[in-house]
Amino acid sequence: xxRLLQVNDRGIYCERADVYIDPWQPVQRALIxxxxxxxARRGNGQYLCxxxxxxxxxxxxxxxIRIQRVSYGEPIQINGVTFSFHPAGHILGSAQIRVAYKGExxxxxxxxxxxxDGLSQPYEPVVCHHLITESxxxxxxxxxxxxxxxxxxxxxxxxxxxxxxxxxxxxCYALGKAQSILNQLREETDVPILLxxxxxxxxxxxxxxxxxxxxxxxxTEPVTKAPKGALILxxxxxxxSPWMRRMGNYRVALCSGWMQLRGARRRRGVDKGxxxxxxxxxxxxxEAIDLTGAEHIYVTHGYESQFTRWVREERGLPAExxxxxxxxxxxxxx
Amino acid sequence: xxxxxQLFEAIDSSTKTSRKVAAMVDYFDRVSDEExxxxxxxLIGNKPKRPVATTSLREWASALAxxxxxxxxxxxxxVGDLGExxxxxxxxxxxxxxxxxxxAVFATMTALRKYSPMEQRETLYTxxxxxxxxxxxxxxxxxxxxxxxxxxxxxxxxxxxxxxxRDEATVAHQLMGKWDPLTTRFTDLFPQQGTALPHHIPxxxxxAYALDREPADLGDINNWLLEKKLDGIRGQLIRRNGELFIxxxxxxxxxxxxxxxxxxxxxxxDGTVIDGEIIPWKDGHPxxxxxxxxxxxxxxxxxxxxxxxxxxxxxxxLLEYEGRDIRHEPLLIRRAQLAALIxxxxxxxxxxxxxxxxxxxxxxAADFRERARQFHCEGLMLKQWQSAYGVGRRKGDWWKWxxxxxxxxxxxxxxxSGHGRRANLYTDYTFAVWDGDTLVPFAKAYSGLTDTEIKSxxxxxxxxxxxxxGPVRRVKPVHVFEIGFEGVxxxxxxxxxxxxxxxxxxxxxxxxxxxxxxTKDDLLDLLRLYGQ
Ligand SMILES: [Zn+2]
Ligand SMILES: [Zn+2]
Numbered sequence: 001x002x003r004l005l006q007v008n009d010r011g012i013y014c015e016r017a018d019v020y021i022d023p024w025q026p027v028q029r030a031l032i033x034x035x036x037x038x039x040a041r042r043g044n045g046q047y048l049c050x051x052x053x054x055x056x057x058x059x060x061x062x063x064x065i066r067i068q069r070v071s072y073g074e075p076i077q078i079n080g081v082t083f084s085f086h087p088a089g090h091i092l093g094s095a096q097i098r099v100a101y102k103g104e105x106x107x108x109x110x111x112x113x114x115x116x117d118g119l120s121q122p123y124e125p126v127v128c129h130h131l132i133t134e135s136x137x138x139x140x141x142x143x144x145x146x147x148x149x150x151x152x153x154x155x156x157x158x159x160x161x162x163x164x165x166x167x168x169x170x171x172c173y174a175l176g177k178a179q180s181i182l183n184q185l186r187e188e189t190d191v192p193i194l195l196x197x198x199x200x201x202x203x204x205x206x207x208x209x210x211x212x213x214x215x216x217x218x219x220t221e222p223v224t225k226a227p228k229g230a231l232i233l234x235x236x237x238x239x240x241s242p243w244m245r246r247m248g249n250y251r252v253a254l255c256s257g258w259m260q261l262r263g264a265r266r267r268r269g270v271d272k273g274x275x276x277x278x279x280x281x282x283x284x285x286x287e288a289i290d291l292t293g294a295e296h297i298y299v300t301h302g303y304e305s306q307f308t309r310w311v312r313e314e315r316g317l318p319a320e321x322x323x324x325x326x327x328x329x330x331x332x333x334x
Numbered sequence: 335x336x337x338x339x340q341l342f343e344a345i346d347s348s349t350k351t352s353r354k355v356a357a358m359v360d361y362f363d364r365v366s367d368e369e370x371x372x373x374x375x376x377l378i379g380n381k382p383k384r385p386v387a388t389t390s391l392r393e394w395a396s397a398l399a400x401x402x403x404x405x406x407x408x409x410x411x412x413v414g415d416l417g418e419x420x421x422x423x424x425x426x427x428x429x430x431x432x433x434x435x436x437x438a439v440f441a442t443m444t445a446l447r448k449y450s451p452m453e454q455r456e457t458l459y460t461x462x463x464x465x466x467x468x469x470x471x472x473x474x475x476x477x478x479x480x481x482x483x484x485x486x487x488x489x490x491x492x493x494x495x496x497x498x499x500r501d502e503a504t505v506a507h508q509l510m511g512k513w514d515p516l517t518t519r520f521t522d523l524f525p526q527q528g529t530a531l532p533h534h535i536p537x538x539x540x541x542a543y544a545l546d547r548e549p550a551d552l553g554d555i556n557n558w559l560l561e562k563k564l565d566g567i568r569g570q571l572i573r574r575n576g577e578l579f580i581x582x583x584x585x586x587x588x589x590x591x592x593x594x595x596x597x598x599x600x601x602x603x604d605g606t607v608i609d610g611e612i613i614p615w616k617d618g619h620p621x622x623x624x625x626x627x628x629x630x631x632x633x634x635x636x637x638x639x640x641x642x643x644x645x646x647x648x649x650x651x652l653l654e655y656e657g658r659d660i661r662h663e664p665l666l667i668r669r670a671q672l673a674a675l676i677x678x679x680x681x682x683x684x685x686x687x688x689x690x691x692x693x694x695x696x697x698x699a700a701d702f703r704e705r706a707r708q709f710h711c712e713g714l715m716l717k718q719w720q721s722a723y724g725v726g727r728r729k730g731d732w733w734k735w736x737x738x739x740x741x742x743x744x745x746x747x748x749x750x751s752g753h754g755r756r757a758n759l760y761t762d763y764t765f766a767v768w769d770g771d772t773l774v775p776f777a778k779a780y781s782g783l784t785d786t787e788i789k790s791x792x793x794x795x796x797x798x799x800x801x802x803x804g805p806v807r808r809v810k811p812v813h814v815f816e817i818g819f820e821g822v823x824x825x826x827x828x829x830x831x832x833x834x835x836x837x838x839x840x841x842x843x844x845x846x847x848x849x850x851x852x853t854k855d856d857l858l859d860l861l862r863l864y865g866q
Contacts, residue, residue: 140401141409141422260422263414267785271347306408314402327796 017078024325033110034094052093055205088112089123091176106130114284117147119180125291132298136279138307144281151184162229167250171236174198182213194218196234301326336433339468358493367520372436375515384479385446399423417475432464506538533574536581538725542732549696560691562711565623566613573602605657610649650688661723706737713737739818749795760795769854776830782839814846
């Protein structure tokens, strides 16, 4: 029997409805979990995504793409298959996609996290039979604390740097983490918050959806230097680029789940690593399985072979690897 | 341990040496002599031996974390460091935090070795569930015998000198030798100015930097002593108070490993310290270093081994003569005294004076260096005749001028994700040479590329994978790299029939196609010419 969802050389495919979820090769009709570049690629005939994802797609892929916007929970019928989007807690507008046909329910998590970050629509478990889950941090060495505890560490560090008379550069994903951090800095109006163009662009696009964030774009022209004590948000790729010369005297930190490992921290040569992740850690991945009540687990990008074995042997659930081409681009974006 | 953990964090989070030194001085100024002693031990790498077998650590930690052992291993692979893995896998505990003193932790490390497995496990569970954060990490790093703090010995000496208000050379000397913080007092280690050091303490070794300029820039070749750079163990031979001590540069006391030096106790006069290279030597020339390694590794030296791999010390310097420290004298004088001391038929089977290579000019020296391997050496050492014997690594008077490594152009055929520093990046590669129209793997290498090159190669690998098995990917045979190595040996464990010493990537040959890579025959030619 053909499965409702399966992977082919283009993406996660629903043959019955003839649509793809997060395809990596161009297709007619694509359902997009969220706007990160490895999940939302160019060249598709039509994009179906959440309202908050749409402006980022146009920003990244151009205004001429065809987009159908949906709300969370809104059922979409395609050839008798019911699709609906549900909050994934990963970034603004990120969704798990539920696929139902004749009483059989599948859920594709896309990227997700269970912890509330204060900005993204919080994760809602979706009961299903078949769960296709990511596994970016699918090893028990990954155990993340609440983002709010990390926000506090970041603010404390910024203050410490201000006292030392140096600027603070935070490197983080321009889409997602940048906004959830800025969202916590609304009260910090006494010292300037400056943004790399990549972050400013995303903020600009999200303004169309009524989201507004503190911070101003550090324009390329005229070349000004950051004032003392400033906080600057930039994507990781800015590290080592000429752009950083404008930071004057600064300390730089990277915000990422990968910062959990000393090695990853040291390889980037940053002064500090904040363990801030938009993905589930090992415990959350397990909790999600419990919450969905899924009986079949398919594991995609990340530690797929390890997490699959864990689910199969230690949790006694049928689990298999689903080979997809998503690659976590967090540390190399742009 | 709390204050030391803060020091560790300060050092770990800074790349500037000035900040690291400042953090150490500040720390030394604040803590007790007792704590200082243990901290210095950890800072310079004088750490307790691993007290518990790692298999036990893995087993007990898996049980405490509630995971099967295979998942522990996978986690370890991803993290790349056992101490860190143990730390990350400890469950968040409800037991109240405790912060033992550094001394208590050191004492535990020593005591653990004598405990039964049951007692060991109980002790570890107590520490694992009551230590937090950096303290827990430091504990586990000591437990796995792998604690390294990101400061060089030189920086520690610098900070101690500032804290104690003494000059660095004195502090460096006082820090030499093996000392156990559990049986030493801080004031024993750093006695009042003018007090003599214990007689077994070696002098700090003087080290050379790799030559970073044209030899012609060094001036007249006649102002320099040129010696063969030999491949052995740098050692310091001490004959004082009727006793003989042989220290390695790693400050291991190796006296017992070298019974052939025993007669020196009577043959050398009291108050003698010689610097040299200990190497296996037979029939007038050195044997391969690998032979020495097997010998060093043995617990008991058989008569056969002693006969097959006899050792000598090739002496290049005299640091103490008739009980006087003569390190400040010019090399010319020290060498003359060395000659007078050891050019003695009774010593010739054990102590050889390093050969003073005579070249008419730098060009002749350069020619020799290029062919150094044919003369059983790695290149040349250059030492100014007027130089004093310094402390640590200094630029200017002493240089090492090594021969270029062997090199072979090879095709990358497999890539493996690294761990630790390089987790989730493809950084470990397998290289092959042509044997007819098939590619035969012959070396693995993971160092030599820049971060930018690694990143772009990583991306290419992910897009050009032909097959995946676990962490390994077979990739399209496209990219050619120049592989450098220090030696070549026949090996029947390798498909190619050769084993290389210290293979590494010298260059990414983007200008070459796979077809232009070297062949297995080229490798075998090298083996014939230079094989060991
Ligand atoms: Zn994502
Ligand atoms: Zn993803």
